[in-house]
Amino acid sequence: MHQTVKDMIINLVYLVENHGFVPNGGRVYYLRRSQPPFLIPMVYDYYEATGDISFVNEILPTLEKELNFWYENRQTNVSLVGEEVQVFRYYSASNVPRPESYREDMLLVQNVNDTTEKRKIWSNLASAAESGWDFSSRWFKDLHNLSTIDTSNVLPVDLNAFMCGNLNMLSFLFEKAGATSKAENYQQKFENFKRVFQKVFYVGKERGWYDYNLRNASHNIHFYPSMLTPLFTQCYHSLDVSTVEEMFEHMEKKGAFKYKGGVPSSLLTTDQQWDFPNGWSPSNHMVVEGLRKTDSPKLQQKAFEIAEKWVLSNYFVYTKTSNMWEKYNVNGSYPDAGSGGEYVVQSGFGWTNGAILDLLITYSDRMYFPQLNQVMAESKTIGEIQNQLDEIQSVDSMAQKQLDTKIFNNSGHSIVTNFKILALIFTISKIFLHFSF
Numbered sequence: 001m002h003q004t005v006k007d008m009i010i011n012l013v014y015l016v017e018n019h020g021f022v023p024n025g026g027r028v029y030y031l032r033r034s035q036p037p038f039l040i041p042m043v044y045d046y047y048e049a050t051g052d053i054s055f056v057n058e059i060l061p062t063l064e065k066e067l068n069f070w071y072e073n074r075q076t077n078v079s080l081v082g083e084e085v086q087v088f089r090y091y092s093a094s095n096v097p098r099p100e101s102y103r104e105d106m107l108l109v110q111n112v113n114d115t116t117e118k119r120k121i122w123s124n125l126a127s128a129a130e131s132g133w134d135f136s137s138r139w140f141k142d143l144h145n146l147s148t149i150d151t152s153n154v155l156p157v158d159l160n161a162f163m164c165g166n167l168n169m170l171s172f173l174f175e176k177a178g179a180t181s182k183a184e185n186y187q188q189k190f191e192n193f194k195r196v197f198q199k200v201f202y203v204g205k206e207r208g209w210y211d212y213n214l215r216n217a218s219h220n221i222h223f224y225p226s227m228l229t230p231l232f233t234q235c236y237h238s239l240d241v242s243t244v245e246e247m248f249e250h251m252e253k254k255g256a257f258k259y260k261g262g263v264p265s266s267l268l269t270t271d272q273q274w275d276f277p278n279g280w281s282p283s284n285h286m287v288v289e290g291l292r293k294t295d296s297p298k299l300q301q302k303a304f305e306i307a308e309k310w311v312l313s314n315y316f317v318y319t320k321t322s323n324m325w326e327k328y329n330v331n332g333s334y335p336d337a338g339s340g341g342e343y344v345v346q347s348g349f350g351w352t353n354g355a356i357l358d359l360l361i362t363y364s365d366r367m368y369f370p371q372l373n374q375v376m377a378e379s380k381t382i383g384e385i386q387n388q389l390d391e392i393q394s395v396d397s398m399a400q401k402q403l404d405t406k407i408f409n410n411s412g413h414s415i416v417t418n419f420k421i422l423a424l425i426f427t428i429s430k431i432f433l434h435f436s437f
């Protein structure tokens with residue numbers, strides 16, 4: 001599996017070498033659209049798993065090249081409280097309908113007469129596709145309609161948090177490769193960018209990091225799980241534990257964590273797939289990981305609870321449909337495959353499997369579901385199932401003992417039996433790329 005991951009990285013490195021960035025897909029028409037910047041984290045994870053520093057050493061110049069693509073092509077200025085700083089945005093160079101969704105993009109502009117305006121809309125559609133969040137109220141002027149798409153004016157929290165984390169990871173990899181001055185240089189950039197990040201995205205009275213809109217010079221203070229990515233990439237320093245806890249409580253009050261099926265992509269209902277009631281694996285995974293990495297025991301416990309919820313509801317839908325899905329409807333008593341957007345929900349699915357397996361591994365000492373199938377068979381709502389399992393867990397005096405039994409070693413656990421086959425593709429799936437989608 002390590003070799004497969006290495007081969008995938010080699011493919012992406014080839015693309016960066018030949019095209020200057022990682023295109024949104026492996027087709028010629030994607031050459032004006034990037035993927036979100038996940039190559040550096042992929043290499044970082046590969047190094048953590050293998051210690052293969054000679055490979056890392058070989059490709060470090062390519063990683064810098066990809067980082068520079070973002071600096072040269074996706075940076076923009078923003079003036080805030082008397083200081084001009086540079087941050088990142090999604091900004092595709094394409095201004096034509098997406099070839100893979102030509103019909104949809106033509107229909108969207110059917111009432112627009114001005115060609116410049118049409119091109120702006122197509123460019124903003126392609127820019128949103130770069131984010132992976134295609135499409136979401138996050139990118140819409142009116143927060144509801146795709147026709148008001150305005151991606152290039154949105155400075156996204158998650159993209160900037162990823163870039164911030166990438167500086168840190170690059171510094172780490174250079175240090176491991178023995179290139180001390182490069183390592184120091186990136187560490188310095190990381191520290192500087194953390195300050196800029198905080199200044200641009202943190203809104204004190206709303207207790208959190210929010211997307212900033214250049215057009216109206218204000219933050220979008222609606223909840224999106226992308227707000228938690230700075231915890232995931234550790235792009236914060238001035239916040240003490242209680243501030244992070246307050247941030248969580250604030251989102252909790254907004255209702256972000258109350259759904260039994262997982263964390264939704266937003267609390268706004270639109271007909272787009274990256275909005276309520278859909279929950280996506282990468283978002284849920286990053287929320288869990290971000291909270292788990294904080295120094296707050298309370299938030300670490302919340303991370304576990306969200307992870308447990310996500311695993312259980314994915315399994316619930318799996319037992320009902322015999323499939324894993326690219327997204328889920330997290331609302332209501334019976335979670336289901338998600339819907340909305342411009343295509344039929346896809347089964348599979350790389351990042352869903354990857355997230356589930358990572359959560360099962362991370363919490364292998366705690367995620368224990370006694371009598372799972374029996375409880376499920378009684379066809380309870382997901383809330384009742386969760387409550388009943390909690391009760392069984394707390395009264396089952398054997399449960400503590402069984403915590404020692406690693407979930408992957410215990411073939412008696414049906415959830416593991418069903419997910420076991422997916423373990424084979426864990427490492428690949430963890431990588432959020434979809435070249436063959």
Ligand SMILES: OC[C@H]1O[C@H](O[C@H]2O[C@H](CO)[C@@H](O)[C@H](O)[C@H]2O)[C@H](O)[C@@H](O)[C@@H]1O
Nearest residue numbers: 024098100101129132133134135434437
């Ligand atoms: O063909 C439609 C779109 O397909 C890709 O995006 C879809 O898959 C992504 C990964 O699973 C997902 O993040 C996105 O929300 C989906 O729409 C492709 O990245 C898009 O460029 C393309 O328009």
